[in-house]
Amino acid sequence: MTPRDAADADAGGGRWSDLDRPPLDATALRRALVRRDGLWSGVEVVQRTGSTNADLVAAASAGQAAEGAVLVAEEQTAGRGRLDRRWSAPPRSGLFFSVLLTPDEVPVSRWGWLPLLTGVAVATGLARAAGVDLALKWPNDLLVTVGDEERKAGGILAERAGEDSVVVGVGVNVxxxxxxxxxxxxxxxxxxxxxxxDRDPLLRAVLRSLEEWYGRWRAAGGDPGASGLQETYAAGCATLGRRVRAELPGDRSLVGEAVAVDGDGRLVIATEEGVQAPVGAGDIVHLRPA
Incomplete structure (x- = not known):
């Protein structure tokens, strides 16, 4: 949305007239983020779409988007989280965006770290720019503390886009x-x-943090240890040290203490039977406070 579009929308009232939620400045974002030697190749801001992930996956599959493309929506009407959960929020109330990554220097077996890497980058960027502490719930939920209660403020969803690319979507309630x-x-x-x-500096901080972490991880060939990603993720993960229930595919569940995140990004759960079971997919429920 251009500044003139935003002004016209605000003058017309309706769903875009909340003066406490000004529109993002796409021109300023591009000026700040797109550099010849940088990761981000383009930044597009749209007023409204179903899902930035779906749009960017389609563009990448059609050869219409290059690595580093960033698609931001002021409002998503069909945003999705993990396990096909819906994500909805009022216009301009958050950061809703997707990025296209092509980590061709990294073995595909390590691409599972991308949503965890994004979680670290988003939490780090927002902690600096927003002045609020965020924690990570395995694998990719963003948690904040409201009063004395732990609440979900954001999430991350990674999807393949063809054979050589991944689209990573982020939604954060601001x-x-x-x-x-x-x-x-x-x-x-x-x-x-x-x-x-202010969403403009918040988005810039998040994308710069993501560029830094992605570059470090890619330079290490995707090695989570050598890049520092595994250690940093564990340090910010609110799931570790908690008693949890993992709700697994096939209506199975596993209860125990979350003790580690292994080299494949899986959550390791120590059960009461003395077994350490790695969980690579499923829904995690925190059963006791940190």
């Missing part, structure tokens, strides 16, 4: 108010007491 929460367990940066909720 200014969502208490009366706008889709479920009581949801949160936002504002509700967590963020010092800054």
């Amino acid at each position: 200014t969502l108010r208490a009366d706008e929460l889709p479920v009581p367990q949801a949160g936002s940066l504002a509700l967590a007491g963020a010092a800054n909720t």
Whole structure:
């Protein structure tokens, strides 16, 4: 949306007239992020779409997007999270974007680290720019503390786009108010007491952090240990040290203490039977506070 489009929309009232939620400045974002020697090749901001992930996967599959393409939506009407969960939020209330990555120097077996890497990058970038602490719930939920309660403020979804690319989508609630929460367990940066909720600098900080972590990981051939990713993820992971229930495919479940994230990015759960079981897919429920 151009500044003129935004002004016209605000003048017309309606769903785009919330002056507490100004539009993103696509021109300024491109000027700040797109560099000849950098990762980001383009930044597009659209007012409304179903899913930035779906749009960018389609563009990449059609050969219409290059590595480093960033697609941002002011509003998503069919946003998706893990396990096909819906993600909805009012217009301009958060950061809803997807990026296209082509990690051809990294073995495909290590691509599973990309959503975890993105979680580290988003948490790090927002901690600096918003002045609020975020934690990671394995594998890729972003948690904030509202009062004394741990709440989900964001999530990450990675999807293959052809044989050689991955689209990683991020959704973060920024200014969502208490009366706008889709479920009581949801949160936002504002509700967590963020010092800054201006989405332009927040998005720049997140994308710069993601560029830094992706470059470090790619330079290490995707090795999570050598790149420092595994250690950093573990340090910020609120799941470790907790008693959890893993709800697994096939209506199975596993209960125990989350003790580690292994070299493949799997959550290792120590059961009461003395078995350490790695979990690579499933839904994790925290059973006790940290």
